[in-house]
Amino acid sequence: QFAAESAAQKQDILTDLCQRRHFISGDGLTYTSLMQGSHTLGPLGVEMRRSLVSQWWNSVILSREDVLPIDTLHLLPREANLSKSLVMALNLEHIKGHILNQNVNHEQLISSLQGPAGNCGFLRQELLYGALMEYAPCLELWNKKLPFGLAEIGKCFHSVPAEENVGKNPSRTGERMVASLVWFSSPKTSGQWLDFWHRQRLQWWQKFAQTPSDFSSSELQDEEGRRNTLIQYRFPWGTETIEILCNIGDSVLTQMHSGSSTKLQARDGRKSVIPHLMWVSGNLDRGLLAFLFDALQQRESPPIRGKGLRREVLKLHPTLAPVKVAVDMGTGPAVDLRLVCQGLSAELREHGMFIWPGYMEGTHSPMEQLFTRYDEMGVLFTVLVSENTLENGLLQLRNRDTSLRETVHVSKVTDLVVQHITAAKKL
Amino acid sequence: QFAAESAAQKQDILTDLCQRRHFISGDGLTYTSLMQGSHTLGPLGVEMRRSLVSQWWNSVILSREDVLPIDTLHLLPREANLSKSLVMALNLEHIKGHILNQNVNHEQLISSLQGPAGNCGFLRQELLYGALMEYAPCLELWNKKLPFGLAEIGKCFHSVPAEENVGKNPSRTGERMVASLVWFSSPKTSGQWLDFWHRQRLQWWQKFAQTPSDFSSSELQDEEGRRNTLIQYRFPWGTETIEILCNIGDSVLTQMHSGSSTKLQARDGRKSVIPHLMWVSGNLDRGLLAFLFDALQQRESPPIRGKGLRREVLKLHPTLAPVKVAVDMGTGPAVDLRLVCQGLSAELREHGMFIWPGYMEGTHSPMEQLFTRYDEMGVLFTVLVSENTLENGLLQLRNRDTSLRETVHVSKVTDLVVQHITAAKKL
Numbered sequence: 001q002f003a004a005e006s007a008a009q010k011q012d013i014l015t016d017l018c019q020r021r022h023f024i025s026g027d028g029l030t031y032t033s034l035m036q037g038s039h040t041l042g043p044l045g046v047e048m049r050r051s052l053v054s055q056w057w058n059s060v061i062l063s064r065e066d067v068l069p070i071d072t073l074h075l076l077p078r079e080a081n082l083s084k085s086l087v088m089a090l091n092l093e094h095i096k097g098h099i100l101n102q103n104v105n106h107e108q109l110i111s112s113l114q115g116p117a118g119n120c121g122f123l124r125q126e127l128l129y130g131a132l133m134e135y136a137p138c139l140e141l142w143n144k145k146l147p148f149g150l151a152e153i154g155k156c157f158h159s160v161p162a163e164e165n166v167g168k169n170p171s172r173t174g175e176r177m178v179a180s181l182v183w184f185s186s187p188k189t190s191g192q193w194l195d196f197w198h199r200q201r202l203q204w205w206q207k208f209a210q211t212p213s214d215f216s217s218s219e220l221q222d223e224e225g226r227r228n229t230l231i232q233y234r235f236p237w238g239t240e241t242i243e244i245l246c247n248i249g250d251s252v253l254t255q256m257h258s259g260s261s262t263k264l265q266a267r268d269g270r271k272s273v274i275p276h277l278m279w280v281s282g283n284l285d286r287g288l289l290a291f292l293f294d295a296l297q298q299r300e301s302p303p304i305r306g307k308g309l310r311r312e313v314l315k316l317h318p319t320l321a322p323v324k325v326a327v328d329m330g331t332g333p334a335v336d337l338r339l340v341c342q343g344l345s346a347e348l349r350e351h352g353m354f355i356w357p358g359y360m361e362g363t364h365s366p367m368e369q370l371f372t373r374y375d376e377m378g379v380l381f382t383v384l385v386s387e388n389t390l391e392n393g394l395l396q397l398r399n400r401d402t403s404l405r406e407t408v409h410v411s412k413v414t415d416l417v418v419q420h421i422t423a424a425k426k427l
Numbered sequence: 428q429f430a431a432e433s434a435a436q437k438q439d440i441l442t443d444l445c446q447r448r449h450f451i452s453g454d455g456l457t458y459t460s461l462m463q464g465s466h467t468l469g470p471l472g473v474e475m476r477r478s479l480v481s482q483w484w485n486s487v488i489l490s491r492e493d494v495l496p497i498d499t500l501h502l503l504p505r506e507a508n509l510s511k512s513l514v515m516a517l518n519l520e521h522i523k524g525h526i527l528n529q530n531v532n533h534e535q536l537i538s539s540l541q542g543p544a545g546n547c548g549f550l551r552q553e554l555l556y557g558a559l560m561e562y563a564p565c566l567e568l569w570n571k572k573l574p575f576g577l578a579e580i581g582k583c584f585h586s587v588p589a590e591e592n593v594g595k596n597p598s599r600t601g602e603r604m605v606a607s608l609v610w611f612s613s614p615k616t617s618g619q620w621l622d623f624w625h626r627q628r629l630q631w632w633q634k635f636a637q638t639p640s641d642f643s644s645s646e647l648q649d650e651e652g653r654r655n656t657l658i659q660y661r662f663p664w665g666t667e668t669i670e671i672l673c674n675i676g677d678s679v680l681t682q683m684h685s686g687s688s689t690k691l692q693a694r695d696g697r698k699s700v701i702p703h704l705m706w707v708s709g710n711l712d713r714g715l716l717a718f719l720f721d722a723l724q725q726r727e728s729p730p731i732r733g734k735g736l737r738r739e740v741l742k743l744h745p746t747l748a749p750v751k752v753a754v755d756m757g758t759g760p761a762v763d764l765r766l767v768c769q770g771l772s773a774e775l776r777e778h779g780m781f782i783w784p785g786y787m788e789g790t791h792s793p794m795e796q797l798f799t800r801y802d803e804m805g806v807l808f809t810v811l812v813s814e815n816t817l818e819n820g821l822l823q824l825r826n827r828d829t830s831l832r833e834t835v836h837v838s839k840v841t842d843l844v845v846q847h848i849t850a851a852k853k854l
Contacts, residue, residue, distance in 0.1 A: 022564065022565075022568050025564060040498070040499065040500065041497075041498050042497075042564065042565075042568070043495040043496055043497060043565060043568065045498075046496040046497060046498045047496055049498070050484075050496070058779065061781075062776055062779055062780070062781060063773075063776050063777075065769070065772060065782070065784040065787065066784075066787075068470040069470055069473040069474055069477070070468075070469075070470060070473060071467070071468050071472075071473045071476070072467065073467065073602060074501075074582060074584075074602055075584075075599075075600050075602070087516050088515075088516065089514050089515065089516050089550060089584075089600060121599075121600060123516060137449065137452060137469065138449075138469075138470060141449050141469070141470065143787075143788045143790070145787065145788070154582075155501060155581075155582070157501075157502075157516075172502075172548075173502050173516060173548060175500060175501055175502070342492070345492060346490075349489055349490050350490075352485065352489055353489070354488075354489060355492070357492040357493075360492060360493075360570075360572065361570045361572070363570070
């Protein structure tokens, strides 16, 4: 359990750890800048988010029979974005020519910036518009049957408050990885589907958590009286939304395809209907932070000179931990030990796991220092190859969660690790 | 073998097929618009590109011990982009305020558009700059040892020639999926590394091809006398570059981090050096098109009313084929058959495969029509569940490449399919 005195302290410890261990990077990270996405991901963060993306994809697309993957444009026409704080994309050469060749006043200039002359579109803020555009072709592919869903994961952009941008040139535009599902169902089943997806999504988030109850949901009525659901995580500084489920009816679809409602008609049994829409939109960068905070634990390290020290471990879920195994070596004939390490790593890599090649460093750290580092990286297992291994094939396998070391034969390591991860997936 | 009379015909046939089968979409696709990336991907194209991305990631990052994954910003400062044809990202509200509140002339306006006032950065055209920014922190993570690589896959943006944009509002900005590796090595081994990566990359492309010789490489000297290598594919209309390997020396790194060259020093054995850079940049959207053209074959279909017909099959490599298995049912008790189909599909999906639920359509197509459709979709195997299956568990398994149907027990299907794909991966 986490023993730090206060929420602020937990936040500082995690931010520091994540920067030292290359999960995230950025200057002066506050909770505002973390929530705005004003940080970037280091290699461990990238690999962890890749796992998160892949789990989302499996759970929403691959494991179902009724969701199709789509991929839509990053630059959209003006009407595609709901918020007023738009980021325009303009071709520098076009706009220069336009400003210099025409004798326009400032108001005309602004309207022409948004017009055909300079306008290359606006950076997307959400993935909803793209899915609405894909509805008609995918409906055809789907033989016009309801229900079905269209899912996409991709970067979206948002403006960052001016106070976050003081002194920055270029000023920062927020970027975040969004996972979106638009679900088309018959109007009469839309309520049940919202309940279904609400349960499915909340369970998905909780599945990877050490403390599932920190992930919760709450209902919200919008101005038009429609039910929305927020999935939230209890960060040290307060509860923040990581995913939102909205019941958006059918109006957005009919408005967009005005005048061609036959194209929108889908089959609900024998009836022909305009589908009802539900939209799930999750911020996977916030989700990543949530799982990092959730995973942070402290434990007593073995006393050094009689003094007990606390140290941190990131107990990331086995499927989310970026590094599954660190392969390291003790003292002994370096060339031979390295060969064993390389062979074992290659075998583990064949299962698509990201392996940390500690043996390549060429410096020997005291064992406890090594374990401290790998615990902070959330490494599931540490393998220690030693002189012994050359004689009888036995090595040490240390488990992050139990801190226990087992003596294992080199030929059994891969199976043990794969079984551990597979078992955790199924829970 | 492909029997179409001319290259132009092959192009038409493939474009038509890919649109009908939801690999790509777009209006009036010419080879220019395809190369510019003015199309979008349909669900089958999205899933196929996801496989391509995952194969690239496995081959360049996961299967190696010396490459780290990174993820960098989409919006960059001006100096990050090499080409002059930049796409600026501007915050609409900021720029409005700026234009209206200040009494600037047009020249001042242009320079201020690019200045701190309006400038939110430029859309990235390549992934090189981001990797250079990540060099110093990743060097530290890597214990300062050479060689190592930084790899990223992400969207990049490019201006589209005006003639491709006639009548489009907003005008289209080109988007493409780029896979990039920046390789840092000691100056004296840089030549060998270029050769190594040249071989590695060319083999990678050829590995998935029906006609590997259509993927080739050629050398090119740039203005400064440095060797570059292009990896190309022979499209029906001519040879096009799909990936480029450049030897870019060390100047770009020292320029960028001017004044802090100690930060750049890496260890090469016992010496301290500024690394030499090699950059691999592949366009995975072009790569996808290359593999689609490569996979297109025609075969005689069984004569209908005495008349032989040619039909198309996409012989996509088993790892790239978006749909691994289509599960369909014949006539019989619909509810029972559907249950069998669902159970089998769920079992196949557990292996992360994208399964086509033909049984959900509720309409019965003649068998040959079904096979024609699935061949065009590049579906590896078609499973046909029938009344027979309910009695003795036997079903029909049809292989795309041989057109042969086997009678197989329902419990054996998953193993057969998984073995087929695993075997193809290892070749």
